[in-house]
Amino acid sequence: MEIYLDNAATTRPYDSVRKIMSDTLEFEYGNPSSMHGMGVKAEKYVKEAAEIIAKNLKADRREIIFTSGGTESNNLAVIGTALALKRRGNHIITTMIEHPSVHNPLFFLEENGYRVSYIPVDSMGRVKEEELLEAVCEDTILVSLMYVNNEVGSVLPISELSRKIKEKNPSVYIHADAIQAFGKYKIYPAREGIDLMSASGHKIHGPKGIGFLYVNSKVKIKPILFGGGQQKGMRSGTENVPGIAGLGQAVKECFLEQEERIQRLYELKEHFVSRVGEIEGTYANCIGEDIKSTAPHIVSISFEGLKSEVLLHALEDKGIYVSAGSACASNHPGLSGTLKAVGIRKDLLDSTLRFSFSGFTAREEIDRTIDVLKELVPVLRKYSRR
Amino acid sequence: MYKAFLIKYAEIGIKGNNRYLFENALRDQIKNALKELGNYLVTKEQGRIYIECPEDYDYEETVEALKRVFGIAWICPVMIIDTIDWEELKTAVGNYVEERYPDRNFTFKMEAKRADKNYPLTTPEMCMDMGGYLLDRFPELKVDVHNPLVRIMVEVRTRSYVYSEVIPGPGGMPVGTSGKAMLLLSGGIDSPVAGYMVAKRGVSIDAVYFHAPPYTSERAKEKVVDLAKLISRYTGPIKLHVINFTDIQLYIYEKCPHEELTIIMRRYMMRIAQTIAEESGCLGLITGESIGQVASQTLHSLSATNEVCTMPVYRPLIAFDKQDIVNISEKINTYETSILPYEDCCTIFVAKHPVTKPSTKVIRHSEKLLEEKIEELVKTALETDEVIMVK
Numbered sequence: 001m002e003i004y005l006d007n008a009a010t011t012r013p014y015d016s017v018r019k020i021m022s023d024t025l026e027f028e029y030g031n032p033s034s035m036h037g038m039g040v041k042a043e044k045y046v047k048e049a050a051e052i053i054a055k056n057l058k059a060d061r062r063e064i065i066f067t068s069g070g071t072e073s074n075n076l077a078v079i080g081t082a083l084a085l086k087r088r089g090n091h092i093i094t095t096m097i098e099h100p101s102v103h104n105p106l107f108f109l110e111e112n113g114y115r116v117s118y119i120p121v122d123s124m125g126r127v128k129e130e131e132l133l134e135a136v137c138e139d140t141i142l143v144s145l146m147y148v149n150n151e152v153g154s155v156l157p158i159s160e161l162s163r164k165i166k167e168k169n170p171s172v173y174i175h176a177d178a179i180q181a182f183g184k185y186k187i188y189p190a191r192e193g194i195d196l197m198s199a200s201g202h203k204i205h206g207p208k209g210i211g212f213l214y215v216n217s218k219v220k221i222k223p224i225l226f227g228g229g230q231q232k233g234m235r236s237g238t239e240n241v242p243g244i245a246g247l248g249q250a251v252k253e254c255f256l257e258q259e260e261r262i263q264r265l266y267e268l269k270e271h272f273v274s275r276v277g278e279i280e281g282t283y284a285n286c287i288g289e290d291i292k293s294t295a296p297h298i299v300s301i302s303f304e305g306l307k308s309e310v311l312l313h314a315l316e317d318k319g320i321y322v323s324a325g326s327a328c329a330s331n332h333p334g335l336s337g338t339l340k341a342v343g344i345r346k347d348l349l350d351s352t353l354r355f356s357f358s359g360f361t362a363r364e365e366i367d368r369t370i371d372v373l374k375e376l377v378p379v380l381r382k383y384s385r386r
Numbered sequence: 387m388y389k390a391f392l393i394k395y396a397e398i399g400i401k402g403n404n405r406y407l408f409e410n411a412l413r414d415q416i417k418n419a420l421k422e423l424g425n426y427l428v429t430k431e432q433g434r435i436y437i438e439c440p441e442d443y444d445y446e447e448t449v450e451a452l453k454r455v456f457g458i459a460w461i462c463p464v465m466i467i468d469t470i471d472w473e474e475l476k477t478a479v480g481n482y483v484e485e486r487y488p489d490r491n492f493t494f495k496m497e498a499k500r501a502d503k504n505y506p507l508t509t510p511e512m513c514m515d516m517g518g519y520l521l522d523r524f525p526e527l528k529v530d531v532h533n534p535l536v537r538i539m540v541e542v543r544t545r546s547y548v549y550s551e552v553i554p555g556p557g558g559m560p561v562g563t564s565g566k567a568m569l570l571l572s573g574g575i576d577s578p579v580a581g582y583m584v585a586k587r588g589v590s591i592d593a594v595y596f597h598a599p600p601y602t603s604e605r606a607k608e609k610v611v612d613l614a615k616l617i618s619r620y621t622g623p624i625k626l627h628v629i630n631f632t633d634i635q636l637y638i639y640e641k642c643p644h645e646e647l648t649i650i651m652r653r654y655m656m657r658i659a660q661t662i663a664e665e666s667g668c669l670g671l672i673t674g675e676s677i678g679q680v681a682s683q684t685l686h687s688l689s690a691t692n693e694v695c696t697m698p699v700y701r702p703l704i705a706f707d708k709q710d711i712v713n714i715s716e717k718i719n720t721y722e723t724s725i726l727p728y729e730d731c732c733t734i735f736v737a738k739h740p741v742t743k744p745s746t747k748v749i750r751h752s753e754k755l756l757e758e759k760i761e762e763l764v765k766t767a768l769e770t771d772e773v774i775m776v777k
Contacts, residue, residue: 309603310600310601311600312600313599313600313601313602313603313604314600316600316604317599317600383636383639383640
């Protein structure tokens with residue numbers, strides 16, 4: 001039996017996604033920009049997908065820009081804002097626990113004359129609010145915040161932060177990297193003060209190579225790809241019709257019975273965390289009193305005295321797939337990756353695994369994983385480096 | 387312009403009565419190297435090998451492939467001229483010079499050969515007449531018979547051939563002419579280079595890799611297969627043995643002093659490699675060891691490791707500096723793959739302070755602690771040997 005607990009890395013596409021993609025590949029191969037009927041038919045899929053997404057965000061179809069995925073969405077949000085607002089200011093704020101697809105474009109901007117403040121987080125992975133608000137100044141053009149952290153599952157209260165930031169400087173753009181959050185939460189960006197929001201298809205049982213950036217209609221950013229002027233010039237390149245259709249389908253399906261599914265994910269998470277506690281020398285990271293203040297699908301566990309890579313491969317051998325937490329996810333001096341930023345004990349940095357669930361995860365799979373861990377951990381500890 | 391290649395070899399020429407064996411091996415290696423690229427005709431004749439190219443061949447690709455065939459000293463791209471009529475041939479050679487050397491500002495020497503001794507001109511006459519013709523047609527040329535910049539070679543057989551360009555080959559001897567040896571392939575920078583160097587002396591290569599799941603990942607194994615694939619571009623197909631070493635490693639870890647782990651582990655790797663080598667007709671082991679590079683490669687450690695081998699162990703990198711090894715690995719294109727970071731989970735078996743001057747006596751004594759189960763474990767490891775044909 002294969003147990004896939006790496007859903008924060010990628011998810012299994014829904015059958016309906018596979019179906020619509022193979023249909024569009026087989027029959028609707030027209031170019032949405034073509035003037036003839038085949039182009040029109042292909043364009044219809046693009047419009048429909050944008051409608052579905054917009055509906056679930058309570059947004060307008062024209063506020064959705066399709067991209068090649070989360071990385072491009074984050075790049076477009078960060079660099080596109082910097083280019084559009086460079087006359088207004090050159091200061092950007094973010095946290096120390098962002099994904100590399102936010103941090104690296106920021107490093108690039110730093111090399112090109114922008115100033116970036118990296119705000120630390122507490123041991124729960126929540127950004128230090130006072131420091132964040134303190135950093136907001138007249139020159140600030142963008143605050144980029146991760147909705148759900150991909151490594152520890154911490155959640156930032158973006159709408160509250162947005163309100164406070166905009167009280168201080170109303171012209172700041174708020175970018176939410178919602179790649180791990182979209183589909184797990186009902187997010188209505190306009191109401192939550194989010195101007196730009198990134199999402200990715202393959203984290204919500206859609207295809208890889210497709211994602212979108214929500215851009216509030218009142219907000220102006222510049223494109224970072226230039227070409228034939230598709231998507232109103234904001235993202236040139238022939239639209240990835242099968243990918244877009246697949247993404248639309250995934251969004252449609254993942255918001256069906258969403259509340260029940262999320263409720264079930266929290267139950268799984270709670271069950272998993274409490275059962276992992278049965279194993280000596282394990283620590284659940286960034287989970288406080290209230291599990292619901294963390295993301296429903298991500299659990300970070302440190303195993304004292306074990307190397308994460310070894311445990312990962314030992315689990316793999318039993319058909320259980322997870323991820324290793326990375327100790328050094330950053331190449332920027334002063335920035336150190338999520339696990340260090342949330343202050344995980346030094347000897348546990350390299351002993352941390354991420355377990356992440358999806359709607360396909362069954363309770364029996366969690367129990368089986370716990371049984372396997374109980375069997376493996378003592379044996380592997382015996383052979384750890386002395 | 388070129389439709390053929392003339393291959394010259396150096397060392398094979400001196401192999402006396404066995405010469406034909408070497409020539410056949412080289413011909414076969416060339417055929418093998420060009421197999422994927424199209425239908426080339428490879429023939430050997432009088433101290434060299436001719437390759438005739440298919441109509442649609444790719445020049446660059448062909449030369450690159452030939453540069454990886456050990457035993458080739460020089461690669462000469464040849465233009466074939468479909469006539470043996472001397473006057474027509476002169477015009478054709480002139481056209482060749484015109485096209486190949488557009489600025490024509492060089493010194494040259496003519497060389498000629500004829501297969502048919504009844505050809506109307508003798509070879510000195512051919513050289514003189516052709517040289518004169520070229521000088522008339524291109525007055526900017528100069529003749530220098532002692533130290534020419536370009537040697538223009540004309541050969542008349544049933545057709546005529548002209549060539550003037552020489553591209554250095556890799557040298558060495560054709561693989562398959564010097565027996566077979568077993569390479570201990572680790573996935574690091576050194577062992578692929580060691581395999582390459584020994585293969586260059588004509589030795590066929592089999593390889594063995596010690597896999598320790600879950601301490602080494604599936605990707606580490608994939609990486610070793612990729613490295614074997616890169617080496618096989620020089621050596622031809624490689625039979626790669628993957629030995630599951632986990633239980634042996636754990637048992638040593640359990641029973642023996644930790645600072646001796648690496649040495650004892652290596653002794654068992656050598657023993658196992660030797661057993662497989664003997665079974666597959668290898669005449670030696672090859673390692674990438676280099677003196678002093680790590681604790682297990684001091685003279686003391688090497689002698690402790692070597693003690694268990696009855697077969698010769700070839701260590702072509704023994705006196706190389708790391709940078710020199712890196713340079714070769716970059717040349718043979720294994721460096722990028724070698725530095726992929728998949729292996730470090732193995733480090734839990736490396737003591738913080740390994741012995742650097744192990745005494746063989748002490749090590750032998752420690753190995754006694756393994757007596758109970760080790761033979762059984764080695765036997766199982768050998769029985770579960772996974773063989774991958776890499777090409």
